[in-house]
Amino acid sequence: MSVRSETELVQEIERLREALGAREREAAEKERQLERYAADLRETFKRERARSQELRSSYTATVSALSNAVEARDAYTGKREQPLPGMLSITGVNLDTTHLISKRLEMLYEFVPADTKVAVLASPGRFSPEAETKFYKEKKMVAIPVNPNGELEDAFKAAVEQDARALLVAADPFYFNRRERIAALAAQYKIPALYPGREYAVAGGLLSYGPSISDAYRQIGVYAGRILNGARPEELPVVSPQKWELVINRKTAKALPLAIPPWLIARADETID
Secondary structure, three states, X not given: OOOOOHHHHHHHHHHXXXXXXXXXXXXXXXXXXXXXXXXXHHHHHHHHHHHHHHHHHHHHHHHOOOEXXXXXXXXXXXXXXXXXXXXXXXXXXXXXXXXXXXXXXXXXOOOOOOOOOEEEEOOOOOOOHHHHHHHHHHOOEEEEOOOOOOOHHHHHHHHHHOOOOEEEEOOOHXXXXXXXXXXXXXXXXOOOEEEOOHHHHHOOOOEEEEEOHHHHXXXXXXXXXXXXXXXXXXXXXXXXXXXXXXXXXXXXXXHOOOOOOHXXXXXXXXXXX
């Protein structure tokens, strides 16, 4: 058995040190590469986010403006048979349905006597008694303001206290997000109610009449395509919904109990059993 000399051991240690140094340099280079890749990814992300924001500001926000406010209707829709140069770059589908109130009352009066006082769940935070009292009195209606931080049942109690025996629900995201609760309260208080969209009837509401939201989004998609192909938003007039839906929940009518007029069933786009 040979014994390695001191010189050989020193040489071996040096070789190991060189090999270790080479590995460390290689690892350091890979770390620098990863840092460069990460920096490139961050820059790419920033560019894509900026591009997304630019696109959103140029067409998504404008095309997706679903207007259900009277102010928007008066400013952009009621007078926009022709594009208005110089106005804001806004277009889309107008979902304001205030003009349908008489037709909705007509449908609601098929379930209650014509002299029945009708309560209206006004839009939270936008209720103006001065502007609405005269109109509502002419229609034998009473507006019920709703506290967005309060309990919806308080509004139903207020309606009953004011001798309202039927209900109209305004088209408002606040109510849409609470449609199941509203339908349940209407059933609890035995109040026939008419709602602004199909989703309410699906959630248990008696009757709904209003624009088809899914079809409105289809219309918006058409406008988005036209803008992507070069059209300017201000050149595209705000349009009205093309599809209106009458939906009746027969199960709710039976539970109240209420008889559904045959002509109303014949007109219905959908009945829910």
